[in-house]
Amino acid sequence: LFFRDAQVNLTADHLLDGLLTAEFSYRSCRSRYEFGSYHKNSSHKPSPYLLSKLRKQEALQKRCGPGTPAYKNALRRLQSSDGAATGVEDGDCRYLVNISFRGLGNRMIAVASAFLYAVLTERVLLVHWGKQDAADVFCEPFPGATWLLPRASGKRSPLRNLDDYGGESKESLGNMLQSGGAVVVSADGNVSWASPRRPPAYVYLHLSGGYGFHDKLFYCGAHQRLLRGVPWLLMRTDSYLVPGLFLTPPFVGELEAMFPEKDAAFHHLGRYLFHPSNAVWRAVTNYHRANLAGAAGRRVVGIQIRVFDKKQPPQLVLDQLLSCVRNEKLLPGIAASNDDAVLVTSLSSWYYERIAAEYGGGVAGGGVHQPSHEGKQRWGDASHDVKALSEMYLLSTCDVLVTSGFSTFGYVAQGLAGRRPWVMARPSPWEEWTEGQAAPEPPCRRALSVEPCFHSPSYYDCAAGRDVELDRVRPYIRRCVDVSWGIQLV
Numbered sequence: 398l399f400f401r402d403a404q405v406n407l408t409a410d411h412l413l414d415g416l417l418t419a420e421f422s423y424r425s426c427r428s429r430y431e432f433g434s435y436h437k438n439s440s441h442k443p444s445p446y447l448l449s450k451l452r453k454q455e456a457l458q459k460r461c462g463p464g465t466p467a468y469k470n471a472l473r474r475l476q477s478s479d480g481a482a483t484g485v486e487d488g489d490c491r492y493l494v495n496i497s498f499r500g501l502g503n504r505m506i507a508v509a510s511a512f513l514y515a516v517l518t519e520r521v522l523l524v525h526w527g528k529q530d531a532a533d534v535f536c537e538p539f540p541g542a543t544w545l546l547p548r549a550s551g552k553r554s555p556l557r558n559l560d561d562y563g564g565e566s567k568e569s570l571g572n573m574l575q576s577g578g579a580v581v582v583s584a585d586g587n588v589s590w591a592s593p594r595r596p597p598a599y600v601y602l603h604l605s606g607g608y609g610f611h612d613k614l615f616y617c618g619a620h621q622r623l624l625r626g627v628p629w630l631l632m633r634t635d636s637y638l639v640p641g642l643f644l645t646p647p648f649v650g651e652l653e654a655m656f657p658e659k660d661a662a663f664h665h666l667g668r669y670l671f672h673p674s675n676a677v678w679r680a681v682t683n684y685h686r687a688n689l690a691g692a693a694g695r696r697v698v699g700i701q702i703r704v705f706d707k708k709q710p711p712q713l714v715l716d717q718l719l720s721c722v723r724n725e726k727l728l729p730g731i732a733a734s735n736d737d738a739v740l741v742t743s744l745s746s747w748y749y750e751r752i753a754a755e756y757g758g759g760v761a762g763g764g765v766h767q768p769s770h771e772g773k774q775r776w777g778d779a780s781h782d783v784k785a786l787s788e789m790y791l792l793s794t795c796d797v798l799v800t801s802g803f804s805t806f807g808y809v810a811q812g813l814a815g816r817r818p819w820v821m822a823r824p825s826p827w828e829e830w831t832e833g834q835a836a837p838e839p840p841c842r843r844a845l846s847v848e849p850c851f852h853s854p855s856y857y858d859c860a861a862g863r864d865v866e867l868d869r870v871r872p873y874i875r876r877c878v879d880v881s882w883g884i885q886l887v
């Protein structure tokens with residue numbers, strides 16, 4: 398598929414069935430309209446209701462985003478030291494700042510969650526990417542508006558040191574609820590702001606793994622009503638919160654209408670929001686053309702190997718992978734005439750070398766390929782991020798996916814692809830591998846859907862006042878195959 402000039406007739410395929418608007422120029426962000434040609438077989442169509450919500454959000458981002466009079470006004474009120482002019486009137490703009498952290502996969506599933514929460518609560522989404530620059534890797538998703546939070550100017554601005562917010566911050570919803578004073582809870586369970594009966598100018602939402610009981614009350618209807626009047630919410634999360642939003646009573650009806658196919662939430666949100674910058678997309682398409690594109694009918698098997706514990710012997714990880722692909726017959730037809738290809742992504746080159754040796758380059762008439770081996774995870778390094786993102790996108794073009802459990806890097810690839818991966822069980826990132834530990838049996842299992850797993854859900858049912866089994870609450874929420882305490886939309 399070639400676009401030789403800017404005058405391109407954009408079809409439903411380019412626009413992902415209406416998910417994208419045609420408001421961007423083709424050259425400003427090539428991936429936006431070329432993604433579709435690398436991902437031909439999505440069986441999931443976005444609902445008309447989702448499309449109307451996206452268009453509405455785009456209008457909101459345009460009307461209230463950085464650079465608009467409304468934004469200046471909101472910022473002034475946030476920074477005014479007297480704090481008197483807070484609270485929102487009808488028609489005022491309200492904001493959600495997403496404070497992202499950890500690797501790219503974590504950041505992407507977190508931003509997608511924050512975006513959906515912004516849509517549900519009619520807030521403008523602004524992204525704080527931390528030390529790195531999101532613009533190095535992504536194009537802007539909203540036409541005529543930026544989603545990047547401008548650098549805070551005022552010395553006392555609550556937006557100044559965003560990376561310092563954490564579980565201890567006194568402005569967090571959890572701490573406000575725990576210490577009492579700021580919030581009054583009535584006998585019928587309703588919550589409201591104490592004196593002066595006005596919401597604060599901003600509230601920090603601590604929603605990262607290991608958060609406490611009071612932070613998790615975020616998922617209660619009463620607390621969502623409390624937050625409605627707060628002009629600025631600052632949310633720090635590294636997780637895929639969407640299944641949690643499906644458990645939050647005031648959002649359920651809207652979400653069910655937006656996503657008749659619950660198992661395609663990230664598939665749509667991710668393809669809507671994330672468009673690799675031209676530099677990343679060049680890396681993706683050049684690599685794809687040179688190594689993965691083949692005769693019609695070629696299958697590419699993508700293998701993502703992510704090892705969290707350095708002590709885990711690589712040989713065991715390799716054995717697990719090989720028994721997975723054999724058991725599930727994922728690399729069949731080892732005949733030399735077979736044109737199939739294998740794409741391996743990993744921080745290490747060792748697995749790639751072993752897989753290439755195992756299949757003698759023959760599987761694999763199409764060869765075994767690994768785009769990079771970065772050695773270790775790095776932060777604040779643009780070229781490292783370019784490689785990571787381009788590999789997620791390359792994986793997403795594969796016909797078959799084998800991923801490592803627990804890894805958000807794999808979740809993003811499977812979600813963009815709309816393909817259910819075979820997931821290899823892994824010890825969790827904070828579990829130590831122990832000598833003689835039995836190999837996981839079976840070595841891999843098919844994920845129940847293409848959705849990312851939400852690793853840290855709240856089990857607390859606010860109305861009932863007790864913990865519940867989350868996989869029994871709604872027919873479309875199940876436990877993940879890789880994280881036993883996590884939940885997934887299916």
Ligand code: GDP
Nearest residue numbers: 500501502503742743744774784785804805806
């Ligand atoms: P997770 O830690 O597996 O959940 O995924 P994240 O993407 O959040 O963090 C892992 C980070 O390590 C990535 O963003 C990359 O920077 C790096 N990384 C991990 N695996 C790979 C890989 O296969 N290829 C490349 N290029 N980078 C990787």
